[in-house]
Amino acid sequence: MADPAPISSPDESASTLEGDLVKRARRGELAAYDELVKRYQERIYATIYHMTSNHEDANDLAQEAFIKAFQALKSFKGGSTFYTWLYRIAVNKTINFLKQRKNKHHLSLNDLDFNTEHNPDLVALISEKTPHRDAGLAELQKKLNESLLKLSEPHRMVVVLHDVQGVSHEEIAEIMACNIGTVRSRLFYARQQLQGHLAEYLQST
Amino acid sequence: MNKNEDNFETLKQLLKLKQHEVPPPGYFNNFSDQIVSRIRAGEGGGAQSLTERLESVAPWLVHFLQVFETKPGLIGAVATSLCLLLTLGVVVGERSDSASKTILPTAEFASAGTASASITGPPLVVAADSTGIVASTNPATSLQPVSTLFGLPNASLFQSASFVPASR
Numbered sequence: 001m002a003d004p005a006p007i008s009s010p011d012e013s014a015s016t017l018e019g020d021l022v023k024r025a026r027r028g029e030l031a032a033y034d035e036l037v038k039r040y041q042e043r044i045y046a047t048i049y050h051m052t053s054n055h056e057d058a059n060d061l062a063q064e065a066f067i068k069a070f071q072a073l074k075s076f077k078g079g080s081t082f083y084t085w086l087y088r089i090a091v092n093k094t095i096n097f098l099k100q101r102k103n104k105h106h107l108s109l110n111d112l113d114f115n116t117e118h119n120p121d122l123v124a125l126i127s128e129k130t131p132h133r134d135a136g137l138a139e140l141q142k143k144l145n146e147s148l149l150k151l152s153e154p155h156r157m158v159v160v161l162h163d164v165q166g167v168s169h170e171e172i173a174e175i176m177a178c179n180i181g182t183v184r185s186r187l188f189y190a191r192q193q194l195q196g197h198l199a200e201y202l203q204s205t
Numbered sequence: 206m207n208k209n210e211d212n213f214e215t216l217k218q219l220l221k222l223k224q225h226e227v228p229p230p231g232y233f234n235n236f237s238d239q240i241v242s243r244i245r246a247g248e249g250g251g252a253q254s255l256t257e258r259l260e261s262v263a264p265w266l267v268h269f270l271q272v273f274e275t276k277p278g279l280i281g282a283v284a285t286s287l288c289l290l291l292t293l294g295v296v297v298g299e300r301s302d303s304a305s306k307t308i309l310p311t312a313e314f315a316s317a318g319t320a321s322a323s324i325t326g327p328p329l330v331v332a333a334d335s336t337g338i339v340a341s342t343n344p345a346t347s348l349q350p351v352s353t354l355f356g357l358p359n360a361s362l363f364q365s366a367s368f369v370p371a372s373r
Contacts, residue, residue: 037237110226
């Protein structure tokens with residue numbers, strides 16, 4: 001999950017294979033659906049996790065999203081790609097969950113991987129730009145997640161999909177069923193908000 | 206704007222930290238198995254919620270409702286226009302009501318000398334008795350006093366009460 005693969009269009013053979021898997025899964029072949037789950041489990045989990053900042057919630061919601069996708073597979077007309085359709089289900093499920101939960105956020109953060117301390121950008125950010133030079137990565141992680149949770153769900157979703165997962169504006173528009181202009185404006189507004197919340201970590205020394 | 210973009214670059218670097226947050230080791234090893242076993246256990250054909258069914262049948266309606274969620278101001282606008290429509294309906298209803306009341310006496314004058322039953326027309330009038338009351342299915346014209354050929358309208362409706370002792 002260190003380098004999230006953008007969900008750009010897969011090549012033709014992979015797309016054909018995916019189409020075949022979708023057809024078989026629609027007929028009720030669980031082995032084919034198992035293969036589809038394996039393809040997208042990390043991205044779907046990551047999207048939900050970054051939205052909720054809670055591993056347990058992300059686990060439940062990701063499983064429910066995949067189960068719901070299987071239930072609704074017969075209504076999948078192929079108007080969009082399977083992954084866009086799957087993302088839409090996961091996104092809607094997550095936003096509905098967060099609305100029900102309102103502001104009762106409970107952080108259950110995943111550990112940072114080994115590569116974090118060797119990421120030059122992050123190391124530079126902490127050692128040079130942070131006024132609190134003793135601030136550790138864990139503290140920064142907590143602050144970042146808290147700041148994300150202060151955003152509204154649609155704004156947070158755009159930031160997570162674009163800035164964290166590398167999804168393009170066009171694909172986000174398709175996933176969130178809105179136009180590209182809305183995606184851009186939400187992204188700009190969300191970044192501004194985050195800048196305000198994280199000012200002490202972003203200002204130059 | 207350039208300064209903003211520059212600041213956004215720093216923010217984007219900071220957001221990269223999120224990419225390093227990983228679930229416990231081996232988490233994805235059994236993830237798909239859990240889903241498949243839940244589907245096998247019967248959840249795959251489970252009942253869908255109303256929203257989920259609506260989403261598969263009429264996604265446009267779900268998107269329409271989602272617009273309300275993202276733009277709460279629209280709810281107020283729609284509610285206000287609904288209230289205005291309702292008020293307009295009530296006002297128009299009352300006007301037509303009073304108009305039917307004013308039309309009725311005019312019709313009475315126009316048809317003076319004819320039978321009272323013919324004033325309001327056959328479909329509305331059920332019966333006219335000697336008291337001058339027209340029973341009608343139309344609530345506006347029902348129990349309206351009508352003129353009679355013999356003196357004051359509804360004269361027999363009110364009779365002065367008098368008591369004469371039996372000894373006289």
